[in-house]
Amino acid sequence: MTADIAAPCQTAIAGIRTDRLQAFVADENARFVAERPRALAAYENDSAAWLNRVPMHWMRDWPSPFPLVVAAAQDATLVDIDGHRLDDFCLGDTGSMFGHAPAPVTRAIRDQAARGLTYMLPSEAALRAGALMSDTFGPFRWQVTLSATDANRNALRVARAVTGRRKVLVFNGCYHGTLEDTMVELRSGRTIARRGLVGQGFDLTTGAVCVEFNDLDAVEDALKAGDIAAILTEPVMTNSCMVLPQDGFLEGLRGLADSHGALLIIDETHTQSSGYGGYTRQHGLRPDIFVIGKCVAGGMPMALWGMTDSVADRFAAYDADRPAGHSGMGTTLAGNPMQFACLEATLQEVATPQAFASMTVGAKRLATGLKTAIEAAGLTWHVVRVGARVEFICAPGPLRNGTEAAAAHHPKLEGALHLGLLNRGCLIAPFHNMMLVSPVTADAQIDRLIAAFADVLSALTGDTHG
Structure with missing residues (x-):
């Protein structure tokens, strides 16, 4: 309870105390490194020829200490070289919106x-x-x-x-x-x-x-x-x-x-x-x-x-x-x-009408679950959905223009959320809080993302790091 009494004296980002945020990021970074020894070795040993050690500069924009190294992707699942299976809601930042490698x-x-x-x-x-x-x-x-x-x-x-x-x-x-x-x-x-x-x-x-x-x-x-x-x-x-x-x-x-x-x-x-x-x-x-x-x-x-x-x-x-x-x-x-x-x-x-209908149903399920998790955490964030595209925004809404959107963007907090989701088996787009539901995304994958999101919010708002 002492930490809660002291909370008003703490600085915060979008309702999350910065000391709790920093502790969460430190824990999640350590977890990411410990769980990906092969990716770390590949990155350290084989990437020196690339500028900033990546073929494209935005590959460093992911919030992890070093990039994932992908072994394979199929449907809405991505597998890294350390054997982790990730529910993929980034889907190549829309490039693979219908799932990886459609038959x-x-x-x-x-x-x-x-x-x-x-x-x-x-x-x-x-x-x-x-x-x-x-x-x-x-x-x-x-x-x-x-x-x-x-x-x-x-x-x-x-x-x-x-x-x-x-x-x-x-x-x-x-x-x-x-x-x-x-x-x-x-x-x-x-x-x-x-x-x-x-x-x-x-x-x-x-x-x-x-x-x-x-x-x-x-x-x-x-x-x-x-x-x-x-x-x-x-x-x-x-x-x-x-x-x-x-x-x-x-x-x-x-x-x-x-x-x-x-x-x-x-x-x-x-x-x-x-x-x-x-x-x-x-x-x-x-x-x-x-x-x-x-x-x-x-x-x-x-x-x-x-x-x-x-x-x-x-x-x-x-x-x-x-x-x-x-x-x-x-x-x-x-x-x-x-x-x-x-x-x-x-x-x-x-990209058939039936595929889009399925995607929209799944995206509605995801948006509803994210909203519920945000409300349970007592945060004033909001969720936006456009068809199969869903985004949580760490600010009240709706937003009206680019100036309001820029003010609603909190890179340090969003990076922590992305890393926390990644460590819990869910990949979302690194540049913003975008998630896509493909025609091959299973309800179980959506539910895992909702549960992971709720778990991350609990860690950031509860006494886990207080």
């Missing part, structure tokens, strides 16, 4: 590998896949690339080409991949380059305007200048503590874009979790350009962007008149037949 996709990879890996020419599957994309996401004219970053980059080039304007309007706290055009934020009412960018060589604010999500007045004020080619937005803000659109906001963007001669680009890279056909189909949105990536080909690196007939016709006229030369769009390995084999298999057999 139709692995068959497509095996069959296509025997026919060649890249041609710079279309395959029969490539020709068929366009119709499947339109049937699923809407009647767009499609192009393909390797990542959603490139898809957004190309979409903006088209928008500038057909409007003759330079700037893009984005929302504070947005993320559209590592596209330089959108790496801006709102600070004291001004658009500035995001802090922390590496080697930034030119002024990003000459090509971008940043306003708050859910603020149609600010959007309209920015559009009045007449120099904005496109509004680029996710229908739900992700990667920044999830922020839902308020009633009428997305419809308002459509109207404002039309009124001021700008295009509306909807980036569904993360929000494909909303349901069959993404948030756009589920909610009847009408973008001029539609971007999709991550899991669209069942885990094979692929993204697509499609434009309406009207925009395609405008672009065709522009393209016919431009000087001959490099367009600045496209990469050699994009459009390879392996991508299309996987895309066709995913759209036909994996």
Whole structure:
């Protein structure tokens, strides 16, 4: 009881005492190291050739003392080289949203590998896949690339080409991949380059305007200048503590874009979790350009962007008149037949309406369980769900914009929660508190995650470290 009496004198993060948080992290770090000797040895002995000892810098963003080393992944389970089986709710940060190695996709990879890996020419599957994309996401004219970053980059080039304007309007706290055009934020009412960018060589604010999500007045004020080619937005803000659109906001963007001669680009890279056909189909949105990536080909690196007939016709006229030369769009390995084999298999057999229905039921189960655990712990946090995507946020909600989302983000606390869940056999996304339920995620896995979450909260709020 002495610790409880002293609690008001302790500093706290989102209702968790910092001394208890520090003790919890120390215990969990020690547990992680003790339970993963093979991963530690592999990391120490075999990784020196990589910058910061990892092939990609974000592999160090996990909250563990050193990264997991994966042996295999199947369905919604990941196995590390120390033999630990993890219930995987990260699923490659959406890249494997339908589960690891879906059977139709692995068959497509095996069959296509025997026919060649890249041609710079279309395959029969490539020709068929366009119709499947339109049937699923809407009647767009499609192009393909390797990542959603490139898809957004190309979409903006088209928008500038057909409007003759330079700037893009984005929302504070947005993320559209590592596209330089959108790496801006709102600070004291001004658009500035995001802090922390590496080697930034030119002024990003000459090509971008940043306003708050859910603020149609600010959007309209920015559009009045007449120099904005496109509004680029996710229908739900992700990667920044999830922020839902308020009633009428997305419809308002459509109207404002039309009124001021700008295009509306909807980036569904993360929000494909909303349901069959993404948030756009589920909610009847009408973008001029539609971007999709991550899991669209069942885990094979692929993204697509499609434009309406009207925009395609405008672009065709522009393209016919431009000087001959490099367009600045496209990469050699994009459009390879392996991508299309996987895309066709995913759209036909994996990302079905039935799969999304199952995912949504499981996600509702998860969201309800997390809410119950938070209430039992006496915390004022909240849970947000968009289809199969669930996120706990260590602050009251709902959040309205990027500024509120940034204030709700508590990296030290979230890192502790992630590490605690990992040590209890549950993997969630490292960059935020996102969890995905796949069509092959079992109820038992969901229940284990809920129990692990409740156990971590008990350790952080109870007398375990008091």
